[in-house]
Amino acid sequence: MTVTRRDFLATAGILTVAFSLPLPAAGQATNRFDDVDAWIRIDGRGDVTVFCGKAELGTGVSTALAQMVAEELDVQLERVHLVLADTALCPDQLPTYGSLSITRAGPELRRAAAEARFALLDLASIKMGTPAEKLKTGDGAVVTATGQTLSYGDLVRESRLHRVVRKDVPLKQPNDFKVIGRSRSRVDIPAKVHGTHAYVHNHVVEGMIHGRVCRSPVPGAKPVHIDDTALKTIAGKPRVYTKGAFVGVVAETEIAAIRAAAALKVEWQGGQTLGSPDEIRRRLLDTPAKEIALINTQAQSPAPAASAKTVEAEYLVPFQMHASIGPSCALAHVTSEGATVWSGTQSSFLTRDSLATMLGLPADRVRLIWMEASGCYGHNGADDCTADAALLSQLSGKPVRVQWMRHDEHAHEPKGVAMVMRARASATPDGQIVDWEYETWSPSHSARPFAAAAGNLLAGAELGMQKNYAVVGADYNMEPSYVLPRSKVTLHLVQQPQLRVSPLRGLGSVQNLFAIESLMDELAFSVDQDPIEFRLRHLKDERSKAVLRAVARLSNWKGKPREGKTLYGQGVGFIHYNNHGAYVAAVVDVLIDKESGAVSVERVSVAHDCGLVVNPDGLRNQIEGNTIQAISRALLERVSFEPGGVTSLDWSSYPILRFSQVPKEIAIELVDRPDQPALGAGEQTTCAVVPAVANAIFNASGARLREIPFSAERVLAAMPRRN
């Protein structure tokens, strides 16, 4: 609470650029700093500091965003320094989600940088007595026609200028790009490999103590008896704090806090039983749901003729985890005056607001300083852990660092959503789809906290605060990207999830496209059509067709199984993210052991069109990561639980893909469209790869798997008997 944005800017450099942007969709706007949405500072040395509301989740966006600034400002990339998602310093550019950082925040920063460059040209024009039109910029300096240069640092040292960014400020054209579209080494990687990167886990605050939480395995339980006898023998002055149903410990050292949390005996009463994974389907279908008709064009054309081939199928995806390698960590220093918290959250501003509600402080007295955490792939335990640290700091009166233990993260991170999808579709014998009925059963995918929903934080719920889940994610990619004459698409929005859930990479697109892309394959097979050709004939959009054709080339697509010692097959999956985002087509080559049913993914080919590409190698890294995570989710992942709690509490009970299991090759073709807007690339490949794995298994073995994960036992059981 010692630095305010005003203080910072007062002491900051000389050229500051403010800019106004269209507000986000209604209901999404939070703290917009009086409509001034982002700032750039250039100091006397010519270094550029950018205040950005987005966080770096390990995807490399901080490098790509810096490239965009460097491009528009004509400075070396090394000169650009980003301050990310600090609520006291940065504009609220909404949470870092939805593959929107490059798409939305990128153009905002480009405009600010472009305006700053024009401001510098104007300054130089006055100083040199030369019209601005006759001046150019390059490498952090203004250059005259005769080659005289004036560095940005020198320009801002002697002058002062505030300037509001024009909405239509001219941006560089793709032909002039020197930094955008070129692979640049990520700015964060050197410190990450030298062990010096500033993760929140490494942050130390003077006088801090360590905290751990003791949480009921099921939500809603109350602690009825707490026995802390065993704590008396633990050095490090452990102390128990309770409030409502929240139970935590603090101690002088981390190991003491860990030992105290393990030694504390808490008797819980009540709470919600979780049921079991075997009940997922029944509960989804039986729980009260709101029926939402997304499409119904059945009245517009006749029902299919009797000669049509009809496929009817039901698909199921279980609960899955974000499964971050580093359990969530946060620090907080809460006083009666205000609070400072250090957090790896995706949503600095929403989380700050919810913490303020939970702590009983005005939001403007709470500063959330974002620091990088372990990759999250969506809404993991980061916010909950931040609330735990804040509450323990408030209760103990000291700065507190909390890192969740492995079992805390596995048990209590909000899970990726379990969903049921049911489809019935018909095609003519010559391969034209004539009817399409599709239904999804899913709760909302969001438990993100916000000001009026401090109960969305685990600690907030334990204090009895209001829960309020925004409705998002279940309908992602439910509307088919294919051109269909007659269709009915219905969402059954389930009101109460079996486990607490929140966005996991791709949200409902993963589940819906597992179903839809499997169904397309089943239909193609029923009418003896090549799966890629079958898709192409039902697509109108050229960019969709282009990625499918590209992946066919890249994968040497045959779509024909081969039987040998092991079974070999290829499968395809396609996404046009929510019919307005990136286009991705994937082909997966699998080998299946005939005796065991074990599947190994040998090769993955991905054709990817996300419009403008800023950092091609950074994008490839994302695509590779999505691919491997998708194979893991398809083959291995399912959260185990019983009525009394989650039982996947470590890496042996929730395996993820290992080095011995990753493909031999991931081949990628980037369809670069520098004249098109960037569409985002954080999660789309996952959604194409999951169904491609299912379709490859079918192609290789005849086993049609409609439930994730595709374990060896399931593959073996579903394989047609062979002689």
Next chain:
Amino acid sequence: MTKRIKVNGQQHEVSSDSDTPLLYVLRDELGLHGPKFGCGLAQCGACTVHYAGEATRSCVLPVGTVEEEVTTVEGLGSAAKPHPLQEAFISEQAAQCGYCINGMLMTAAALLKKVPNPTESQIREALDNNLCRCGTHMRIIKAVKRAAGGVK
């Protein structure tokens, strides 16, 4: 109670009790934040250090049993004087969130000491108990090959 341990070539006097896993001593007493807490169960590898030259999970190694020298990623190399693996990881851009990378580097460094020119399957086998959730595996394999002196 104090104990002397040798870390990255330097002797340190540490005060944690003997049952404390080495990881907390390194991170909390010595301020060496390269090794990370991932699971506390020796399952993920984020905490890997070299102990007596072997890749060892510091989250389950009681400091009281530490007699030999410990090397952390900070001792493996630095920005000023990087280990060939660190250079190779940068060249191959072999990190995303980077939380697991300490363990990848330390495990691979121990492998290269024993097997200077490993095959791809030896690399995969050596790293099989190091988990990465971002899916950086392909680049990590390439980086280890690069550091070992070329693709096989």
